[in-house]
Amino acid sequence: MDFKKIEKKWQKKWADARISKASDKSKKKKFYCLEMFPYPSGFGLHMGHARNYSLGDTFARFKRMQGFNVIYPMGWDSFGLPSENDAIKKGIHPIKSIEENIETMKSQMAALGLSYDWTREVATHDPEYYRWDQWLFLKLLEKGLAYRKEALGNWCPSCNTTLANEDVKQGKCWRCDTEVVQKKIEQWFVKITDYVNPLLVGLDKIEWSSHLKALQKNWIGKSQGIEINFKLFDSKEILPVFTTRPDTLYGCTFVVFAPEHPKVLDLVRGTKYESEVNDFLKRTKKLSELDRISKEKAGLFIGKYAINPVNNEKIPIYIANFVLMDYGTGMIMAVPAHDQRDFEFAKKYKIPINVVIQPKNQKLDSKKMQRAYTEQGILVNSGKFNGINNLKAIEKISEYLVKKKVARKITNYKIRDWNISRQRYWGAPIPIIYCDKCGVVPVAEKELPVKLPLDVKFGKKGTTPLATNEKFVNAKCPKCKGKAKRETDTMTTFVDSSWYFLRYCDSKNKKQIFDKNKVKYWMPVDQYIGGIEHAVGHLMYSRFIVKFLKKLGYVNFDEPFMKLLNQGMVNLGGIKMSKSKGNIVDPMEVINKYGADTLRAYLLFIAQPDTPFEWSDKDVQGIYKFIQKVVSFADIKENKDKKTYIETIAQRKIEAITKHLENLEYNKAMIELIDFSVKLEKYPTKYAIKIFLQLLYPFAPHISEETWSKLGEKKLIALSEWPKIDKKKINESAEKAEQAIQKTREDIYHIIEITKKKPNRIFIYVIPPELKQYSALEKTLSDEFKANVKVFASNDPKKKDPENKAGKAKLGKPGIYLE
């Protein structure tokens, strides 16, 4: 079987028939099927891509057959670090490597039989693309959503750039796994925090997995509580703290500042604590984020006291390494009796522990406590709130404090503004000019794009490649026309990818980011497919940008991706396939050996699409056998004996496979297909085979097309209509079954009558799938009859046919057998 030849042939025929073309002008209902676009890597497609795109292509082909006007585009997330690093190491300019890589990957995608509409292709390194990144940036700036500030940022020492919080996974760089350090640097931020509520509320509208939604919810980290004002002792100064547990306020025995809190130095200035505090700050600063977390709680009394507003107690003020500057107010009220961290700290520094919540019918002794009591309970030592359940007390004490004007209700979020600056070359330049006179000046919209110069030097220490091109750096101030310098940072590639799906709708537009009407027709994306690693990055940014564009009036929807499927990883040896681990199987090798259809069908069959699976060559061979069986259907002899049976099966398969595909249960659909093929082998009819091929086509398009044409079909299967259930056939079959059962019942009575014998057992051997009804037949027989007879029905001649069991009774044909 020459798969390569067959596959090439059909790929060409599909291209000639333009089956992938998504028409902007169509009366059909649209369907937007999208996969996350790849970075054009020098290593080409990996198995993860193959899995991702097989899922997408199968779905797109399915939807086309269902009669939708399907847009199924592909493009390139072509800015980014790897090619820049290659440029430094190997001296190849990114523009060269990227464009070569794109060509390679494109041909690999073709080999896999992916039916993209290439007329809509985009590449983010194209100035015609990134000018709209810059345009977006200017819009954000104009609306006050982009700002520049010097702040502690996540710095990856290996990538030599800052990272957004979303790029840091478990304290490490998402790209290179290097531990991230904190570095103070001036960067551009986007106020994604202005959109927390829409981002949260919008989740209810979209069909994403609860897991993914939870990730985003977690990341946004909404928590409602109150900000309580503690007074500085002997002063009018107010120290606000944020808490979600005002019910424990009576048990607060100290307050703690984050070490970096600016107030701290003010408070100790000129006191005997100053040098000690400075020492402590120096030590904490040295620690990386990770070390700081893993280290034991450590802190320092700073010689000052605060007043607990609820009982006017004078309590000491500390600084401590476990308090975060960028959450809440950077200061906490510590309740050692009921918070484990505070408990440990209090034990270490011998601070009093006051129990204010107790379980019912039990007294807690603070001296004997081994750990904080964090369960529910009844308030004690809490003045007029004694005896109240602590959950209820949260509300009561809050109200009391708000009334007293020492607190206000507040909602806090964990999510931070989005740092978009990268100190790297291969990205979209940020369209900003710095003028000594006028300050920060945006480039005018009509001057876009600010082109990324190709003539730069790589690998110069202490500077970025962009800064080595003086022609680029030195610019005229747009305002005063005086000498000025350009921003040499570029944007994170996540800006590029936060709107590319909109550009597909109108990829050639030179006048505007896109035509509103075209986007209105195609968007939102009906089915998005991609990795879960983008849960809080790309998927959050895209939602944000779309909401922003809606506010600007550019789009009329506020959620870009209605349905999302996160495909699972492909493992080998128990871990994810990766070049660095050396455990990869190259999809192209599999295609060369077994053909694209085998690879696709295998990837879809082997596991639920969202579950990781272990690669197995043996399993691939199993699917290969199946594919070969399909080929043999082209010259199979019809067997009309069981026409009704196999045609009814066909109806069932249409129903099941359609349902499974709609639910993205590709593996189950494949199981049904394989099962169908087993039955077809036994009772083949042309009608059933044709339905089978149509159902198989989205999964294994080439071989389905080939077999289809060998059966004498002139029209492409790709252009055929998705099979519909033929109710007549189902009814017909049900009727037949009903008749057969009727007849069986009569026959049983009849046989007994004429033989005058009472059989011990009756075995009904049947083919039709309505086995349940046969099984129920026993119940319809008379009681007297039932008392002596066992009725058994089976449709499995293989297992139950005694012929196969040590040559017992002959049982070749379906019918009634009495013993």
Place this chain on the structure above:
RNA sequence: GCAGGGGUGCCGGAGUGGCCAAACGGGAAAGACUCAAGAUCUUUUGGCUUAGUGCCUACGCAGGUUCGAAUCCUGUCCCCUGCACCA
């Protein structure tokens, strides 16, 4: 700690109230073909077994509902994934 998802035979993985000792694929065993291997095909693959259309034990564990439970309910144990000194 918070949040999400799971426990089915040798393995992967279907099955959500009776066609279930459990689909489909892999593995293993036997046979056919072959000088042989591979490929292919056929059969077997929980235990007992008088070989039966039988009995017993089984879908993490323990109970419950039901004529009937892998499937529903309650409790419990275990595993995975994400976030995390977030106050």
